[in-house]
Amino acid sequence: MWKFIVRRLLMMIPQLFILSVLVFMMAKAMPGDALGGREIDPRANPDVIEAQREKMGLNDPWHEQYIRWVSNVSKGDWGVSYTHKVQVTDVIEDRIWNTVNLALLTLIFTYLIAIPLGLISGRYSDSWIDKVITGYTYIGFATPMFIFAIIMLFVFGFSLDLFPTGGSVNPTVEEGTFAYVLSKINHMILPAFSTAIVSTTVIIQYLRNEVIDNKMKDFVRTAKAKGVPETNIYTHHVLRNSFLPIAAFLGYEITGLVGGAVIIETIFNYPGIGQLFLSSVHARDFSVVTAVVMMTGFATLLGTLLSDIILSIVDPRIRID
Amino acid sequence: MTLLKVEDIKVYFPIRGGLFHTVVDHVRAVDGVSFELQKGETYGLVGESGSGKSTTGKAIVKLHQVTAGTITFQGKDLTYLSRGEMKPFRKDIQMIFQDPYSSLNPKKRVLDIIAEPIRNFERVSVTEERKIVQQYLERVGLNPDSIYKYPHEFSGGQRQRIGIARSLTLKPKLIIADEPVSALDVSVQAQVLNFLQDLQKEFQLTYLFVGHDLGVIRHMCDRIGVMYRGRLVEEGTSQDIYKNPQHIYTKRLMAAVPDLSPDARGQKIGLRKQVAEEYKQLYSTFFDENGRAYDLKPISATHKVALP
Amino acid sequence: MEKELLRVENLTTSFCIDDQYYAAVDDLSFAVHENEIVAIVGESGCGKSALALSIMQLHDKKRTKSEGSIIYKGTNLLNEAESKLNKVRGRHISMIFQEPLTALNPLMTVGKQIEESLHYHTDLSKKQQKAKTLTLLEQVGIPYPKRTYKQYPHELSGGMRQRVMIAIAVACSPSLVIADEPTTALDVTIQAQILDLLKDIQQKTKMGIIFITHDLGVVAEIADQVIVMYAGQIVEKGSVKTILERPLHPYTKSLLHSIPTVKKEKNRLHVIQGMVPSIAKMNRSGCRFKERIPWISVQSHAQFPRLHEVEPGHFVRCTCYKQFHFPKEGGTAIR
Numbered sequence: 011m012w013k014f015i016v017r018r019l020l021m022m023i024p025q026l027f028i029l030s031v032l033v034f035m036m037a038k039a040m041p042g043d044a045l046g047g048r049e050i051d052p053r054a055n056p057d058v059i060e061a062q063r064e065k066m067g068l069n070d071p072w073h074e075q076y077i078r079w080v081s082n083v084s085k086g087d088w089g090v091s092y093t094h095k096v097q098v099t100d101v102i103e104d105r106i107w108n109t110v111n112l113a114l115l116t117l118i119f120t121y122l123i124a125i126p127l128g129l130i131s132g133r134y135s136d137s138w139i140d141k142v143i144t145g146y147t148y149i150g151f152a153t154p155m156f157i158f159a160i161i162m163l164f165v166f167g168f169s170l171d172l173f174p175t176g177g178s179v180n181p182t183v184e185e186g187t188f189a190y191v192l193s194k195i196n197h198m199i200l201p202a203f204s205t206a207i208v209s210t211t212v213i214i215q216y217l218r219n220e221v222i223d224n225k226m227k228d229f230v231r232t233a234k235a236k237g238v239p240e241t242n243i244y245t246h247h248v249l250r251n252s253f254l255p256i257a258a259f260l261g262y263e264i265t266g267l268v269g270g271a272v273i274i275e276t277i278f279n280y281p282g283i284g285q286l287f288l289s290s291v292h293a294r295d296f297s298v299v300t301a302v303v304m305m306t307g308f309a310t311l312l313g314t315l316l317s318d319i320i321l322s323i324v325d326p327r328i329r330i331d
Numbered sequence: 332m333t334l335l336k337v338e339d340i341k342v343y344f345p346i347r348g349g350l351f352h353t354v355v356d357h358v359r360a361v362d363g364v365s366f367e368l369q370k371g372e373t374y375g376l377v378g379e380s381g382s383g384k385s386t387t388g389k390a391i392v393k394l395h396q397v398t399a400g401t402i403t404f405q406g407k408d409l410t411y412l413s414r415g416e417m418k419p420f421r422k423d424i425q426m427i428f429q430d431p432y433s434s435l436n437p438k439k440r441v442l443d444i445i446a447e448p449i450r451n452f453e454r455v456s457v458t459e460e461r462k463i464v465q466q467y468l469e470r471v472g473l474n475p476d477s478i479y480k481y482p483h484e485f486s487g488g489q490r491q492r493i494g495i496a497r498s499l500t501l502k503p504k505l506i507i508a509d510e511p512v513s514a515l516d517v518s519v520q521a522q523v524l525n526f527l528q529d530l531q532k533e534f535q536l537t538y539l540f541v542g543h544d545l546g547v548i549r550h551m552c553d554r555i556g557v558m559y560r561g562r563l564v565e566e567g568t569s570q571d572i573y574k575n576p577q578h579i580y581t582k583r584l585m586a587a588v589p590d591l592s593p594d595a596r597g598q599k600i601g602l603r604k605q606v607a608e609e610y611k612q613l614y615s616t617f618f619d620e621n622g623r624a625y626d627l628k629p630i631s632a633t634h635k636v637a638l639p
Numbered sequence: 640m641e642k643e644l645l646r647v648e649n650l651t652t653s654f655c656i657d658d659q660y661y662a663a664v665d666d667l668s669f670a671v672h673e674n675e676i677v678a679i680v681g682e683s684g685c686g687k688s689a690l691a692l693s694i695m696q697l698h699d700k701k702r703t704k705s706e707g708s709i710i711y712k713g714t715n716l717l718n719e720a721e722s723k724l725n726k727v728r729g730r731h732i733s734m735i736f737q738e739p740l741t742a743l744n745p746l747m748t749v750g751k752q753i754e755e756s757l758h759y760h761t762d763l764s765k766k767q768q769k770a771k772t773l774t775l776l777e778q779v780g781i782p783y784p785k786r787t788y789k790q791y792p793h794e795l796s797g798g799m800r801q802r803v804m805i806a807i808a809v810a811c812s813p814s815l816v817i818a819d820e821p822t823t824a825l826d827v828t829i830q831a832q833i834l835d836l837l838k839d840i841q842q843k844t845k846m847g848i849i850f851i852t853h854d855l856g857v858v859a860e861i862a863d864q865v866i867v868m869y870a871g872q873i874v875e876k877g878s879v880k881t882i883l884e885r886p887l888h889p890y891t892k893s894l895l896h897s898i899p900t901v902k903k904e905k906n907r908l909h910v911i912q913g914m915v916p917s918i919a920k921m922n923r924s925g926c927r928f929k930e931r932i933p934w935i936s937v938q939s940h941a942q943f944p945r946l947h948e949v950e951p952g953h954f955v956r957c958t959c960y961k962q963f964h965f966p967k968e969g970g971t972a973i974r
């Protein structure tokens with residue numbers, strides 16, 4: 011197993027390299043750069059700007075700039091955020107836990123909804139309850155997430171005033187107290203639930219199909235022939251086998267969440283990585299954008315690796331070495 | 332006349348492992364096999380699954396590259412020919428596969444399936460092509476009007492005959508039949524076997540017949556090679572193998588074949604026990620320290636056995 | 640005569656295809672006794688598996704109808720509730736399937752799958768269950784029971800898997816085992832081992848076996864009684880010697896003439912023309928086999944052949960078997 015992980019991690023190096031080149035070029039190709047109007051007074055003498063650019067190495071050939079950037083990054087120096095005027099790592103550190111917590115809660119909601127609904131829908135396929143659940147998944151499929159999120163925000167946030175409509179914590183509570191934790195969770199519930207209620211539909215459908223597939227399998231018939239009662243057949247045989255692909259999905263789900271964070275955090279005005287990304291793009295905050303993209307890229311690769319590892323743990327037929 | 336000569340061929344498949352997925356070992360699927368096919372005869376390869384029968388057949392039609400050894404067809408060494416150089420011979424050697432359900436492309440019409448080899452090797456007009464296909468369909472006992480049907484519209488035996496029709500269109504000299512009836516019911520099996528015999532007479536075909544059913548092999552083959560773990564352990568005429576088996580593996584195989592007379596039952600169980608015992612005791616006499624069978628040694632004009 | 644274990648009477652099992660029910664098992668009656676192996680033979684599609692699954696009642700109830708009676712220990716299993724049936728399945732009647740790879744749960748260790756039977760039908764403790772499972776594995780000829788106990792099905796060879804299936808089936812010492820083509824997917828050498836094993840267990844425990852196969856060689860090896868099925872019906876029934884040495888029904892004769900055996904050399908094989916009709920297209924009036932022996936004149940066929948006893952213990956569903964002969968061309972002489 012460790013051999014597999016090491017091999018996969020090694021394989022990530024060229025992948026990350028290609029990603030970094032792409033990110034770097036893309037950032038460079040963005041109209042204007044961070045110096046375009048911020049660091050220096052726009053009315054300043056163009057010669058002064060030019061001198062400044064020269065000094066910062068922004069006129070060097072791109073590959074020299076790239077190498078400089080990479081060597082800095084490998085030392086943990088992602089540069090300074092032009093908008094926040096602090097180290098990029100500090101900006102990200104402020105936000106990342108918000109995003110990770112939100113992602114975790116979203117995952118928990120997603121599976122809490124998907125597992126019972128998928129199983130019921132699969133076990134009692136073609137019954138009225140299955141039709142209701144499948145109907146819901148179709149709606150979830152067809153509706154873009156942001157519409158759902160905005161409706162949720164409007165209803166539960168503004169109209170009913172049950173949940174906060176922005177931020178990640180009530181600024182009046184003291185850090186480290188229990189109330190602080192509660193407030194954090196309270197701020198996450200609405201965005202997490204809004205994401206989960208949509209993203210879960212894919213998993214419900216997946217699980218439903220798996221259950222339907224598995225309940226027709228020969229080994230289920232064998233279990234019946236052993237005298238295993240129907241309910242136990244589901245809990246002992248169908249369930250575990252149906253979870254296989256779902257478990258594998260977990261890794262990809264994480265990838266999806268990272269992408270979804272941009273929309274959700276913006277709508278709920280939640281200070282996480284996604285929101286940071288969007289605002290940095292607006293501000294042409296080159297160093298933050300590249301750092302976030304690289305991080306997400308890395309998370310995606312880790313997510314796929316995680317999927318493979320989980321799969322190999324739950325499925326004895328898959329051996330990775 | 333010798334049509335095909337296989338000399339000491341080996342087909343090894345790499346087993347990968349380790350940190351960088353390097354080749355750590357090999358599956359010795361075929362590990363030094365030699366035999367000759369005379370024109371017009373049927374040579375049978377028997378053995379349990381995994382003994383390397385299919386791999387041998389596929390190596391001859393170059394679906395697998397041999398690791399070592401030579402394959403000579405009509406006096407010409409085919410072993411290391413390129414695809415282009417192989418072309419004239421690919422017409423002469425055709426293969427029929429086991430599973431009539433998966434070996435035909437379900438999305439293609441019978442016409443396209445049967446005409447495929449002609450299209451690859453010859454230039455004929457569309458009407459000419461259709462005529463040829465219909466003629467072969469008729470020859471294999473199917474309605475010539477069914478050229479526009481799809482494989483799923485046929486039964487197992489009919490599909491197997493479509494596969495046979497396809498392999499016949501180029502007028503091959505040698506047909507390698509890899510368990511052509513293993514997936515079929517006895518009644519259909521009888522039909523296909525009879526039919527293969529008729530074709531042999533009509534087109535002077537030579538068969539390499541791969542199978543694991545000893546009844547079928549006996550019925551079809553003039554000479555038989557018994558394979559075990561990628562090696563031939565015994566070779567001889569039908570008589571030699573069935574009436575006078577010499578290698579312990581062959582004996583075990585023969586003892587396992589069910590007998591149609593219920594009276595022989597007790598005796599059969601006894602025989603199997605005895606042979607199993609013998610197998611244990613004589614294992615080191617018949618296999619070397621690596622569990623590999625020895626090279627074949629002639630014990631009569633027609634009969635060869637793997638002995639030390 | 641040994642004690643009767645199971646009696647099937649006028650069993651008809653129909654499947655729903657496009658809102659219509661068609662019988663795949665059609666008015667079948669037979670009995671299995673203690674210490675007896677009853678073989679059921681026929682080409683594929685004759686209804687052998689449908690019969691086996693009907694006895695176990697493993698068919699999808701929504702699309703299947705079973706009528707008649709299946710009497711086990713004085714009760715008709717067809718009238719029993721699912722909870723009662725679960726007490727019978729695996730405990731009194733168990734089943735071995737054809738394809739041991741798919742019939743075993745790929746994600747459960749072999750040991751757990753055997754223990755499952757013990758769990759539902761005995762009150763052995765966990766420890767005792769494990770001990771019993773190891774004994775069972777040894778009994779079915781698994782060379783390293785301790786290791787195999789922890790293995791998954793895909794880690795075993797086909798023969799070993801089928802031994803595991805047998806261990807599952809005999810775990811609770813059932814009085815009847817239904818084996819549906821248990822050796823069809825195996826090599827001859829392995830087949831011989833499995834047949835010997837089954838026979839061995841059967842002789843020790845005196846259980847009854849319903850052995851389904853399409854291979855008459857296997858029948859000769861293992862059966863006491865033989866039932867030949869065609870198109871959902873019994874066409875001939877008798878002792879193994881009777882059926883193999885003095886068959887009367889044209890179908891049985893045709894089957895026997897179509898197998899290539901190691902005894903006979905290159906003779907011509909008899910081909911049974913056509914194929915087993917599908918249940919939806921089957922012509923249910925008159926003899927169902929007549930389409931496949933077109934050279935026999937229409938007049939010689941009975942309108943509705945009944946299964947009748949032609950000699951003690953030998954039943955044939957054919958009134959005019961005496962006139963039957965094989966066609967001249969390619970046919971072999973009648974026995």
Ligand SMILES: Nc1ncnc2c1ncn2[C@@H]1O[C@H](COP(=O)(O)OP(=O)(O)O)[C@@H](O)[C@H]1O
Pocket residue numbers: 344345358359360378379380381382383384385386387
């Ligand atoms: N493409 C392949 N790659 C790796 N191993 C193979 C391949 N084809 C066959 N083998 C192995 O070679 C051995 C012989 O296989 P095969 O020739 O198919 O046997 P047979 O036809 O006698 O059943 C088996 O152990 C099989 O697993």
Ligand SMILES: Nc1ncnc2c1ncn2[C@@H]1O[C@H](COP(=O)(O)OP(=O)(O)O)[C@@H](O)[C@H]1O
Pocket residue numbers: 654655656663681682683684685686687688689690916917918
């Ligand atoms: N679940 C089912 N639904 C519809 N038809 C079925 C079903 N199971 C079997 N059949 C049909 O019943 C007939 C008998 O099938 P089966 O019992 O599987 O035959 P055998 O086991 O003798 O090969 C076949 O024509 C088959 O197509």
Ligand code: SF4
Pocket residue numbers: 889890926927928929932935939940941944956957958959960963
């Ligand atoms: S002789 Fe008549 S009853 Fe007998 S099998 Fe033929 S058609 Fe059926």
Ligand SMILES: [Mg+2]
Pocket residue numbers: 381384385386
């Ligand atoms: Mg093969």
Ligand SMILES: [Mg+2]
Pocket residue numbers: 687688689819820
């Ligand atoms: Mg069947």
